[in-house]
Each structure stands twice: as C-alpha cells, then as structure tokens.
Amino acid sequence: MIIQRDTPHHPAAAALLRQSHALMQSLFPAEANHFLSLDALAAPGIVFLTAREGDTVLGTGALADHGTYGEVKSMFTAAEARGRGVAQAILERIEKEARGKGLPVLRLETGTGLDAAHRLYRRAGFEPCGPFGDYEAGPYSLFFEKRL
Template sequence: MQDPSDLTVIPGDPRDAGAAALLRQSHDLMRALFPPEDNFFLDTDALCTPDIRFFVATRAGETLGTGALALCDGYGEVKSMFVSEAARGQGVAEALLARIEAEARANGLPLLRLETGDRLGPALRLYARHGFERCGPFGDYPDAATSVFMEKALGPARG
C-alpha cells in the first residue's frame, strides 16, 4: 500500500490527459452497468462550467482519481467520483471526498447530496462510512430504479 501522505488532491482540469482518461473509464463503466436512461454523469464540457469545482488526486505526477462538487441552490452535489483500478484501496476516494466536503463548507453549503448506482457497492459503502444517508431523488433526477440518492448535513467549516 502506498503512503497516503504523498497523495495530493488539487483543483484540476477535466480536459487534462490523466483526468480525461479516468473520466472515460468511469463513463464506460457506467454505460456497461446501467441503462442509458439511468446514466447521469457529466460530460467534459459540463465539468468546465463556473458552478463546478473539479479535483484530481495525484501521486508522483500520476492522476489516480477525480471528483467534483456541483454548486447548487442550497446544497452541493458530489459528481464524477472515480479512482483508477490500480489505486483503489489506497485512500484516494477518501481524500477526494474530504476535499469536496471542505470545498462545500468553504462555499457555505449546509448539505452534500449525491446520486450513485445500486450496483456500485464500494461507492455505497464509502459514502455510508463518511456519514451519507439515503434520501429521495433531488434536483432534476428522476426516481430511477438503479439510482441510490444520499445526503449528508455539513457542520461549519473547521479551523
């Protein structure tokens, strides 16, 4: 296992080669697991808008994961969370989620929400470990059979 202290999570550009490759892998996985009408991932252009904060997790110059925060009215939404297969189990997803949560707090958002798939057991366990609880559909999401909706109330920003 890699030393988590050499992992960095920084603002990134979804058009950069490493991030773009991971986003393609994520989208391919979602297309393989879920019907088209149940895929709600953001394409690259949508990840480059002013209401999105996009992050990459890197180690030694290699992009290991991606995650984004969509700034919504009254809440933030976790989007585009994906970790390369080789980096799973090394704390990358936890580091990305912590950065997204910190960004949400810094933007004064009281709540984080997300939509994920019912076949994504590791993601569901990650979110539950970090205080997310199931909720109903929100925003423009339909009540899709394969969707799991979750939310987490945020306290004030820490020190």
C-alpha cells in the first residue's frame, strides 16, 4: 500500500469520495454534513492523499492548513479495504504533513455513531475537544484534537 499526494479529481478517488458523501448524506441531515467538494479538496492549502495498491484507490484523507492548526478532512476507506490499516496509514501521513508544515495541533470533526472512526482517532492520540473554526456544537458532531 502506498500513501501519496493525489488529486480528488482522479476518477477512482472521485468515485470513493462520492461514496463517502452519499454515506454521510444518508446518516446525517444536510446541516450536519461538513464534507468538502472535490474542487475544495483541490484548492491551495489542502493536501489531498490517497492510499493505493496499484491503480486501486483504497482510501482518502486530507489535511486543511488553517495556519494555526491543521484539520483532518475526507477520511474514507473503501468497504472492501476496511480492517487493513488503510485509515491509520493515511492518518499517520496527515500527521507527518502537518508536522512538516510546523502546525502545532491537528483537529477534526466527525459524526456521532461512526464508532470505528472514533476508535481510530483515539488510538492515534486524539482527544475530545470543543467546536473549532466555523463549526458549532450540535447533536451530530464530535470534535477531536491532537497536539503535535
């Protein structure tokens, strides 16, 4: 498995992101969905990553550089690749990218009920925190951060 910088517009990455967006839309109301569009994920200030085996995209993740902190975005693993350490590998690369930028902290927003994701973040050293940036507290969001 290779974790690499990529474009969200690559057909396989875009297909996986659309699956992620559809899942989030099926689980949460529109106001609780905070995923970024493909164009937003391709913008300056975003490092978009894929996990690949050959031409197969197994997962995605991104780092949004907000200057005083980094934000983990678009973490998603293809159903057939779950349980293989894909998300952990992507998260480790996001942390490496954030450290390389000198960011002091990583933060993320995730949805309630996404227990496997919550376990991943806790294992990686993330701790619960309050809302940050433009996020507001709500019944569907959980917030985590990790000091780097």
